[in-house]
Amino acid sequence: MSNAPLGRVVATERRPNTPHEFHFWTALDSPVGIGTIVRVDGSNPVNGQIPIVYGIVIEGFSYTDLQSPMHDVMGHDGSPENAGFAVTERAEIRLYSAAVLRQLPDEPLQPVPMGEVHLAEEEDVAVALRMDGYLKEGARTGIPIGVYHAGATDSTIYLDADFLLGPEAAHLNISGMSGLATKTSAIEWLLASVFAHFPEDKGSIAAVCFNVKGPDLCFLDQPGRLEDRDVELYEKMGVPAKPFERIQYFAPYTAKGFQLNTLRSNEALLDNVTPLTWGLREVLRYAEVLLNRDDIDAKADALIDFINERVLDRVFEKDGILSRDHAVQSFADLEDWFKDLLRGLEARNNESWRTHHIATIRKVRNRLSNISTRCAGLVTDTGAVSDLPFGSFEDRMVYVVDVATLEEDAQDLIFARIVSKLREHLERRDLGVKNLIVFVDELNKYASSDGPDTYVRKMLLDIAERGRYLGLVLFSAQQFRSQVHRRVVGNSGTSLFGRMDADELATPGYSVLSAATRTKLATLEKGQLMVRHPHFTQPIFVRFPRPAVMQGRDGAEQYPQSVETGLDVSIYRALRPLDNSITLPWVQKLVALYDENDLLRARDATIRARPGNVKGYFESQFRKIVPTETAIAAATASREETHAVRTLPIDDPYGF
């Protein structure tokens, strides 16, 4: 503990001290500011113990003995220039108000006594913030969030894993102005910190991050630029200053299906990018996400349920209306089923089938068939599925789902299905990891306080309110906390705040903060955060290092997005990371022979299987034909329109 006091507690009748707030003055050059943590040493024992009070500065005042500004004007003959020549400076005070963080002993809780004020040192900070309770050897659950700095004190601030990731409390929410590299950077840093410090005895942990805008999360496995100060912070907090080594990206294809619809489409980075494609089975359950309230009336809902339970993934035998048996496994199969059904109804002039009116059937057909068009690239007509590895998630692995460039419908569908699947697996304890962090940015959009009650918002509310019991933890971010549903932010045990907009700070949610604290929030530098955590009775300001990963903007410059190319080049790029002996001419030779849909199907199958013999596996997806050199040349010459010289239907064994 430091010996030299930097201030003294003062109290007057007009401004008395209370058990929760006190006032002190300091020398003019003392290193005290808003957010500084101080220690007050009482002088009179209470129950035989000298009271010690820890507080954090929440307001500061400065004034002189001048009673009226007019006196200063008169004193300098109305000339500011003359003021600099005054032989004496007026007596001046630095008076601070501090909110009590902790009193020792806890009882009796008394007004803060007069006493000396000291700058809190590292041990003081741990006690003041009650971190001593979870930094004990053998029961350490601290997760570094940043460094508190004041004077010569650099003190690591820890969050309690039990209150950040459950089960006591959970979830984290971060607010801040856009464009200041705070929200995303803080989450990237915090994930690294969690992976480095999450206690072994609490089991495995992984993260699923939804990249919802730009290239923010697209280069987490690439090293970023760090300054010496950042490296020092990493060392101090015991977190490796390196990018995420275990990471997997997922992105749907573009509408044409040739290329992945992600800003991480550079050929050099494709080795850990997996296509995200779903078929009818995966989507139908979440049709509600894509269909609005007008679409899903009770009748339509009943028909969708019927299809889900009685038609999908089973043989639906012909009846008086249907002309043949149907095995519906894809959107194409479903379309055939609808066609057959409607044709039968029209032929017999029937208006209903199994209580479903023909108008309802037409409507549901229209809406469902539309899905594969609206979510082209994600939803396939064929039913090909490439998905997250539900059931085999790995410890300390980051799974990034890039939905940044997708339409809103597709984004909603992806979010709803992935989170639902995660939840299901966590309930069954078979996800592969015990704890999972889900990071969602732009919560203003997905869980707006005044927007429609969407499926996605319901899911976010559900995670926020019940996720911690499952090990499903929501890390969320947004620019305007006041515009996010209050049950989402209210259930976040930990809240982080970067630099805030003044208008946002004027909303009622920030009225608990002092004016000085709000002003500080409005002027925070990059890399600074205000932290609220269940153990901290007052918000704490910390500095965190810039993440050790490549920032999205840098990555986009260094690894530019691949331009949409022809079918041959896109297949070459997709297979090349699996086998670097694959050449473009080899791909072009196959492209010349086969149909586009078959080629894409073969590509997807190969990527899913990741076989040892990539070439052999890819070729085995086609029917064997022996082309003549002339035919190949002719086909290659006419390939500009990417049509095969001759298509061999897979279900035609003879090919004639």
Add this chain to the structure above:
Amino acid sequence: MGHRAGVTSTDSDRGDNELSWPTSIHAARRFIMRAVPDSSPIDLAGDEAQPRARADEPPVLNAPNVIEGRKLKAIRVAPSRGAKLESQFAGFLDGVQDVRIVNHSHGIPIVWATVSAAIRVRHNRKLTAWEKRAPAVSRRYYLPLRYLDDINPALRDDPRVVDTAETDASGKFPSRHPAALLDCAIQKVQRDREDLEQTLAEAWCIEESEPLYVDGSIAASAITAESPITIGVVKSHRTLYADGDAFRVVVGLESGERSSVFRVSSQRRHAVASWYVRLRGASGRDALFGLVRVEAAESVDLTARADEISRWIIAEGAPLALPDGRWDKMTYGIRDTEEFLRAIS
């Protein structure tokens, strides 16, 4: 008293808790009720308990004994306004007194007073307490022992009790009239305050080599009256050295002007060089607005010295000593010292 760190007590406390020396008006009232059982307390909220002003001398007009030239005249030492002057004063000495009637005993006022003095030194334009001598604070009862019958013998013999009913130079006891006894007490208090100030001023002359701004006269002590580094600045003009033609000169001084130097001497005081300086323009004000009388040791370079010191004093005019009512004559350093003394005493 004496619990405050860094404050020199001129008296010592008793060890007896029952009769420990009071440090506040309330304590003083309680204390005296034990020591003088038949005394009755004054209502502290009433007018009678309010601080008593210093005793005023009768206004006197004296002829100046001019030692700079033949007759008193006005000499400009600085521009009337907007002057950017420097000051060499390194310290400011002042004392304060707080005189209260706390009890009555059969009509006899029992006076409790706190006197204190301090020097504030200036470093980098900021004022702090002089480290070499702590501020001095004294708290005493001023009692007309002759007229108090029922008084605790221990208190009667206590050196911190000042007898205000001693005989004067002519051997006469003061009247039993309460107002006369109060005047006697106030004069004793003033003398105690001046003693504290004088002690500190003399210490400065021994310890330091830079000029000291003394609020009031320096003529009471031979050491300060003869020291080249103590400058007395008198704000009150009950005695005005401006009889005859000099009167028009003195009241007609303009801002930034001084009078010729004259000698001030008396039987009880040591001779010093003195002159008037007008710190602020008196247009539209009374004749003595912004007028101070300076005292300094006589020297061979009297004119140059008086000019220099006058400029220092004018330079001390900013910042203003407002809201003090004497702001036109008081410098900020003296106001700061008074505020400091009020805080510690």
